[in-house]
Amino acid sequence: xxxxxxxxxxxHALTSEITSQRVYAGRRDLVKLMATGVAGAALAxxxxxxxHAQVAGATPRPGKLTAxxxxxxxxxxxxxxxxxxxxxxxxxxxxxxxxxxDKADPAKNAHTLKTSPWTVEIEGLVKKPAKYALEDLLKxxxxxxxxxxxxxxxxWSMVIPWVGYSLSELIKKVEPLSSAKYLEFVxxxxxxxxxxxxxxxxxxxxxxxLRMDEAMHPLTLLTFGMYGEVLPNQNGxxxxxxVPWKYGFKSGKSLVKIRFxxxxxxxxxxKAAANEYGFFSNVNPEVxxxxxxxxxxxxxxxxxxxxxxxxxxxxxxxxxxxGQLYAGMDLKKFF
Ligand code: MTE
Numbered sequence: 001x002x003x004x005x006x007x008x009x010x011x012h013a014l015t016s017e018i019t020s021q022r023v024y025a026g027r028r029d030l031v032k033l034m035a036t037g038v039a040g041a042a043l044a045x046x047x048x049x050x051x052h053a054q055v056a057g058a059t060p061r062p063g064k065l066t067a068x069x070x071x072x073x074x075x076x077x078x079x080x081x082x083x084x085x086x087x088x089x090x091x092x093x094x095x096x097x098x099x100x101x102d103k104a105d106p107a108k109n110a111h112t113l114k115t116s117p118w119t120v121e122i123e124g125l126v127k128k129p130a131k132y133a134l135e136d137l138l139k140x141x142x143x144x145x146x147x148x149x150x151x152x153x154x155x156w157s158m159v160i161p162w163v164g165y166s167l168s169e170l171i172k173k174v175e176p177l178s179s180a181k182y183l184e185f186v187x188x189x190x191x192x193x194x195x196x197x198x199x200x201x202x203x204x205x206x207x208x209x210l211r212m213d214e215a216m217h218p219l220t221l222l223t224f225g226m227y228g229e230v231l232p233n234q235n236g237x238x239x240x241x242x243v244p245w246k247y248g249f250k251s252g253k254s255l256v257k258i259r260f261x262x263x264x265x266x267x268x269x270x271k272a273a274a275n276e277y278g279f280f281s282n283v284n285p286e287v288x289x290x291x292x293x294x295x296x297x298x299x300x301x302x303x304x305x306x307x308x309x310x311x312x313x314x315x316x317x318x319x320x321x322x323g324q325l326y327a328g329m330d331l332k333k334f335f
Pocket of ligand 1: 090093094095096097098150151152153158187188206234235236247248249250251252253254
């Protein structure tokens with residue numbers, strides 16, 4: 001709100017309007033603390049919180065989990081002009097079959113997932129096999145915030161500010177052998193903490209795979225957070241993959257192992273129904289799922305029951321970045 005003075009024709013804002021209400025309230029508290037002598041520590045923590053807020057840029061943090069800010073990414077295609085999905089939708093409408101098959105199950109059940117200590121093992125056709133503690137994996141490269149669309153094979157999509165770094169950074173560190181052509185991503189399968197591991201829906205652990213050039217593509221994100229915070233358990237804490245031009249199921253959650261191989265790995269959904277879920281699973285409005293069309297999608301959060309669906313874009317809108325990876329391939333055959 002602007003205050004107009006009566007004498008001159010100029011306007012000025014209240015201090016509480018120049019600064020956001022939240023920051024303003026924080027400063028007021030700080031002034032109070034100064035008076036009590038504990039301001040030093042408070043100032044340090046306030047300053048670091050402000051620094052986080054600045055790095056995270058425009059994306060407001062929900063403030064429920066530990067902060068994990070990332071600098072805005074320079075990777076082409078990482079920023080979309082789409083409106084962000086609300087955090088509450090992105091963290092309550094999930095697929096994570098280890099915690100149940102209903103979209104609401106993961107948010108309800110995934111609190112049992114034990115995310116610390118956590119290690120990710122690198123094995124197979126690499127010069128430097130390794131076991132990374134999560135803390136070391138986090139430090140391997142600078143965290144970036146990347147806004148990506150995630151399009152689920154079931155026909156819905158979200159737009160999420162993910163935090164992580166290109167998987168290629170890790171791949172380069174472990175030095176793949178020239179015989180390594182594929183990567184197999186193995187995810188956590190612990191029946192003690194994941195109530196649906198053992199159910200017959202899938203052959204556990206949930207495994208996914210990428211061709212080496214797909215894994216090396218800068219858009220492929222090793223992901224530790226979203227909305228400026230560490231990942232909620234239901235979104236695949238503490239570390240997952242996000243491959244934005246492929247159907248969501250290619251983005252394995254709660255990764256524990258990455259194996260470099262010379263053959264395409266047997267993936268969970270391909271093993272469950274090979275005629276429905278191919279190895280590539282690139283988002284493609286022209287190739288239908290055998291049981292439904294893939295031409296349109298519903299954006300979670302902006303849909304009343306009667307809202308118009310959106311047209312699904314080739315490679316989920318990332319064709320300029322990834323199209324050349326599939327030049328000359330028959331995408332109907334290699335779906
Ligand atoms: N990873 C594991 N381990 N288990 C799963 O069931 N579901 C996949 C993928 N990764 C899944 C998984 C599917 S089908 C989708 S659409 C995305 O995760 C959903 O990610 P989100 O819940 O963060 O939106």
